[in-house]
Amino acid sequence: MKRRNSILAKMISFLFAIVFAMALHPRAIAEDVSAATALEAALEKDPDNLRLGSEYRQLIIRTSQYDRALKFFEKLVQEHDNAASAHLNYAFAYVDKIPIAGSITQVLLANSALAQFSRSLELGPSWIGYYSRGNSYLYWPKIFGRTPLGIDDLKEAMRLQRGESKKAYYVRTYIALGDGYWKMDELNKAKAIWNEGLSLFPGNPALKARLSTQGDELKAVMDDAYDITKRIDTSLQELWADQGTQGR
Amino acid sequence: MRLHFIAVLLAAGLGLAWAPNDPAAGRWFEDITQSAGVAHKHTNRTFKNPYSHIMSGYTALGAAACVADFDGDGFEDIFVTDSKEDGKNRLYRNNGDLTFTDVAQSAGVADGNDAENASADCLWFDFNNNGRPDLLIIRFGYSQLFENLGNGKFQEVAEKAGLLHYMNAISAIAFDYDRDKDLDLFLGAYFQPVNIFHPETPRFFPESFETANNGGGVMAFRNNGDGTFTNVTKEIGLEQSGWVLDLGHTDANNDGWDDLYVACDFGTDRFFVNNGDGTFSDITEKALGGFDTKKGMNAEWGDYDNDGFFDVFVTNITDDYMREGNFLWHNNGNLTFTDVARETGTYDTGWGWGGKFFDYDNDGWLDLYVVNGWVSAGKENYVPDIFEMIMRPNVDLADLRNWPPMEDKSLSGYQKKKLFHNEGRHSFKEEAGRHALDSQRDGRGIAVADFDNDGRLDLFVTNANAAPFLYHNSLPTGAHWAEFLLEGTVSNRMAVGAQVRIIANGETRLSFVNGGNGFAAQSTPRIHFGLGKITTVDRVEVRWPSGGRQIFENLAADKIYKLREGDQTTSILAVKLRKP
Numbered sequence: 001m002k003r004r005n006s007i008l009a010k011m012i013s014f015l016f017a018i019v020f021a022m023a024l025h026p027r028a029i030a031e032d033v034s035a036a037t038a039l040e041a042a043l044e045k046d047p048d049n050l051r052l053g054s055e056y057r058q059l060i061i062r063t064s065q066y067d068r069a070l071k072f073f074e075k076l077v078q079e080h081d082n083a084a085s086a087h088l089n090y091a092f093a094y095v096d097k098i099p100i101a102g103s104i105t106q107v108l109l110a111n112s113a114l115a116q117f118s119r120s121l122e123l124g125p126s127w128i129g130y131y132s133r134g135n136s137y138l139y140w141p142k143i144f145g146r147t148p149l150g151i152d153d154l155k156e157a158m159r160l161q162r163g164e165s166k167k168a169y170y171v172r173t174y175i176a177l178g179d180g181y182w183k184m185d186e187l188n189k190a191k192a193i194w195n196e197g198l199s200l201f202p203g204n205p206a207l208k209a210r211l212s213t214q215g216d217e218l219k220a221v222m223d224d225a226y227d228i229t230k231r232i233d234t235s236l237q238e239l240w241a242d243q244g245t246q247g248r
Numbered sequence: 249m250r251l252h253f254i255a256v257l258l259a260a261g262l263g264l265a266w267a268p269n270d271p272a273a274g275r276w277f278e279d280i281t282q283s284a285g286v287a288h289k290h291t292n293r294t295f296k297n298p299y300s301h302i303m304s305g306y307t308a309l310g311a312a313a314c315v316a317d318f319d320g321d322g323f324e325d326i327f328v329t330d331s332k333e334d335g336k337n338r339l340y341r342n343n344g345d346l347t348f349t350d351v352a353q354s355a356g357v358a359d360g361n362d363a364e365n366a367s368a369d370c371l372w373f374d375f376n377n378n379g380r381p382d383l384l385i386i387r388f389g390y391s392q393l394f395e396n397l398g399n400g401k402f403q404e405v406a407e408k409a410g411l412l413h414y415m416n417a418i419s420a421i422a423f424d425y426d427r428d429k430d431l432d433l434f435l436g437a438y439f440q441p442v443n444i445f446h447p448e449t450p451r452f453f454p455e456s457f458e459t460a461n462n463g464g465g466v467m468a469f470r471n472n473g474d475g476t477f478t479n480v481t482k483e484i485g486l487e488q489s490g491w492v493l494d495l496g497h498t499d500a501n502n503d504g505w506d507d508l509y510v511a512c513d514f515g516t517d518r519f520f521v522n523n524g525d526g527t528f529s530d531i532t533e534k535a536l537g538g539f540d541t542k543k544g545m546n547a548e549w550g551d552y553d554n555d556g557f558f559d560v561f562v563t564n565i566t567d568d569y570m571r572e573g574n575f576l577w578h579n580n581g582n583l584t585f586t587d588v589a590r591e592t593g594t595y596d597t598g599w600g601w602g603g604k605f606f607d608y609d610n611d612g613w614l615d616l617y618v619v620n621g622w623v624s625a626g627k628e629n630y631v632p633d634i635f636e637m638i639m640r641p642n643v644d645l646a647d648l649r650n651w652p653p654m655e656d657k658s659l660s661g662y663q664k665k666k667l668f669h670n671e672g673r674h675s676f677k678e679e680a681g682r683h684a685l686d687s688q689r690d691g692r693g694i695a696v697a698d699f700d701n702d703g704r705l706d707l708f709v710t711n712a713n714a715a716p717f718l719y720h721n722s723l724p725t726g727a728h729w730a731e732f733l734l735e736g737t738v739s740n741r742m743a744v745g746a747q748v749r750i751i752a753n754g755e756t757r758l759s760f761v762n763g764g765n766g767f768a769a770q771s772t773p774r775i776h777f778g779l780g781k782i783t784t785v786d787r788v789e790v791r792w793p794s795g796g797r798q799i800f801e802n803l804a805a806d807k808i809y810k811l812r813e814g815d816q817t818t819s820i821l822a823v824k825l826r827k828p
Contacts, residue, residue, distance in 0.1 A: 102458035102541030103570045104638055111639055141568035143631050228571055 032063040040072055047080040050128075053089030054236045057096055061231075066097040077116075084123035091116035091132065092234040099231045106228055110139060127164075128239065130157035135176045139226050142183055151180040169238035171201040178210065182222060276608065277683045277707070277719040285348050286340050286708070289715045291332035293366040293388075297446055305630070305654030306453070308623050309368060309418060309438075310388075311692040311710035314770035316372035316381040317342075318396060322823025324697045324772055326708055327352075327383060328716065329360060329367035336360075337367055337385065344823065346700050346720060356402045357383055357394050364445055365389030371764045372773075373422035373431050375409065376475050377741045386417040386435060388444055410476045415441045416464050421764035423497045423506045424740045424793050425484070426526045430471040431740050431763065436492030436510065437464020454491055455646040457638065458541035460514035462646060463491030485528040490515060496547025496765040498558045499747065501583050504795055506745050509560050511544030511767075517562060517575075521583060535584055542572040546767040550605030551758045552614045553673045556749075557581045558760070563600025563618060563767070567660050569631045574600055574618075578674075593676045594618075594668055599660035602693040602767040606705045610727035610778030612757060613670035617680075619691025619709055623654065624661030630654050662688045665709075689714045693768025698776065701823060703729040703806055705776055710768055728779035728805035732788070733821055734761055737813040739793035748775050751787040779805050 039056040060069040073090035094113035098106050117133035130153045137150030154177040161170045174197025181190035198207045209221050281287045290311040295303050310331030318325050323342035337360040340348035352358035360367040366388045372381040380396040394402035406412050419436035442452045454460035466486045469477035490512035500507040505522035516539040520528035542564040549558040557579035564572040573595040577585035589595040598620040605614040633652040664686040668676035680686035689711035699706045704721035734743035744763040764770040788800040808821035
């Protein structure tokens with residue numbers, strides 16, 4: 001009963017923040033700032049709320065207040081170090097800034113994101129944690145030796161999802177794990193995992209693109225997929241779509 | 249040696265069918281470096297100080313070339329720098345038959361390197377307006393200015409000219425920014441003016457990878473018209489402290505005044521508009537839409553889309569570990585530019601250095617050749633070492649002791665050069681492999697010139713720590729062309745900054761006399777137009793640097809014309825052939 005009340009309270013605070021933000025957005029920058037302030041207040045009360053943090057980050061992206069978000073999450077995890085989702089949101093906040101950063105800053109941001117993903121996983125293993133960290137490792141050039149770490153994380157994400165009912169976003173693991181194998185020049189393994197994914201998620205365009213090309217064409221597909229200058233969708237909308245309005 | 253004076257009638261096979269994109273046409277460039285006698289290898293400078301093991305990784309520079317007809321025989325000659333302590337610079341006199349003779353020693357321009365100075369770039373410019381190109385060798389140290397005496401000899405006059413300034417200059421161009429009839433000098437410096445041979449401090453490396461402001465900056469020297477120069481950098485509004493690697497001038501807004509693009513390593517490129525009153529304004533933010541954080545290494549202007557405005561191509565670093573991408577700034581005609589490198593396919597040239605526009609197939613569209621590669625050494629990769637430093641918290645990058653030694657490791661090495669064929673307006677197709685221009689040496693500069701006066705543009709490519717390449721253009725005859733060598737009378741004698749518009753078959757093409765644009769190499773001062781099937785240029789409009797305009801009509805294709813300011817007669821370039 002106590003846990004149910006806690007969830008209810010968090011949902012109310014989340015909905016309040018969203019309604020408040022939607023009511024104000026996007027008439028003016030001042031209103032965006034107010035909305036961000038309201039979402040920050042809500043997150044301070046509910047730091048482990050992944051969805052609330054995600055909504056906050058999307059607002060930050062729309063208003064280009066990246067440093068504000070980083071500063072906020074830095075403080076949030078200092079105050080709530082055991083909030084695994086706060087660390088996830090902090091990691092995504094670093095990822096969100098990457099497309100607008102210089103090439104070296106991109107590396108620093110990516111590295112900081114990895115640290116936060118890792119801290120989140122230390123606190124509580126999760127599919128989203130393993131998938132996100134594993135996928136992040138794949139953006140690093142092969143020379144850094146991080147691709148095998150990415151493969152390990154994605155295998156763990158795969159293990160977790162295989163134990164659960166099928167969800168639409170699980171296709172991402174098939175794509176990314178195959179990509180990891182491709183980066184390691186293990187094309188047969190890559191194709192096997194992509195094919196397995198396609199059998200479970202027929203018609204998936206990303207898998208079809210990978211399986212219908214080879215050589216330089218496939219490399220072009222991969223280069224495009226891991227182009228660090230393109231914004232990665234960190235809205236986690238697929239999680240909420242699958243979990244309904246109660247997703248956290 | 250006997251000199252024969254002949255008029256040039258060069259192109260054969262007029263009227264042949266022209267199929268520039270025929271795959272069967274094969275390779276159009278031939279490596280003639282050895283047979284031409286220009287194969288002397290460049291060697292990087294090594295340092296003898298406590299930081300030499302670190303500095304060696306960041307000083308693979310100084311392989312430069314500049315082109316001009318220094319002896320007035322109608323054939324373009326090449327000056328080439330070396331950088332090692334006892335390395336001799338070369339003055340390759342063109343014998344007129346695609347062979348060259350090194351006359352640097354007898355001319356008195358060979359000694360450009362010693363324990364305290366390292367050659368970094370060179371520039372031909374007629375500083376005293378006497379019709380003979382003089383030679384500037386800029387160095388890490390004190391630069392040299394050699395006055396061309398006209399008898400095959402040169403005399404060092406840097407001190408007399410007021411150019412004896414200690415700097416670590418890496419780029420030089422000359423143009424008449426104030427339109428007072430003489431060529432002013434603009435230098436770009438990489439390091440601050442510290443003595444890098446015997447540094448008193450280890451803190452002279454870039455303070456940031458993206459916004460470094462502790463470099464050597466730009467220096468501007470106004471030509472006083474009496475053989476001397478005055479440093480006017482601050483008073484004309486060009487003072488900055490970036491890690492300058494290249495300077496490029498042109499009249500970007502066609503107002504008659506040349507503007508300036510400054511390409512900087514470790515941070516922000518700058519665009520300065522000429523105010524027309526002897527000063528410049530930094531309008532980077534408005535012109536380029538903000539400040540970049542990339543590693544600018546080349547500033548080359550050309551009207552690649554034939555819209556009547558000059559665009560600028562800037563190389564940056566594009567590799568697995570750093571996806572900056574080049575800039576191809578399309579000139580919007582209103583002093584703003586839009587980067588179209590991705591859209592045009594010119595985005596990725598690896599660790600880019602020199603890039604030059606030139607119409608190699610004479611189809612009327614500017615193509616683009618880009619050289620690349622930083623250090624090609626052992627199999628081990630330096631990338632993890634450098635990123636380990638970058639990710640260290642609060643690392644002081646300005647202190648070179650924090651930088652890892654490169655040793656025998658490679659960094660963006662063994663990269664293939666790129667030749668982009670202009671497919672029309674906004675699309676390029678990569679063709680380096682087809683024409684055997686895809687060497688993997690560490691390229692630095694590209695000098696474009698028509699060394700055999702046949703209307704087909706050849707390439708001289710410098711490589712760091714390696715021999716250069718001389719690529720002879722052997723494009724099948726059939727596509728027509730016209731070249732123009734301009735001489736100012738009211739304007740500066742070399743006519744640097746002059747714009748030439750040709751109208752042929754209803755189409756307009758624009759070019760200009762450039763004063764040394766492009767990293768580590770100065771191309772020909774002649775203006776070249778590819779004409780395709782067109783055999784007559786209906787109209788040639790020259791806008792001289794003085795502001796004066798002249799029109800010439802109905803000029804036959806396939807000739808090298810000499811145009812003299814104020815003189816309505818045209819003449820064909822006379823050449824003096826040397827025979828044993």
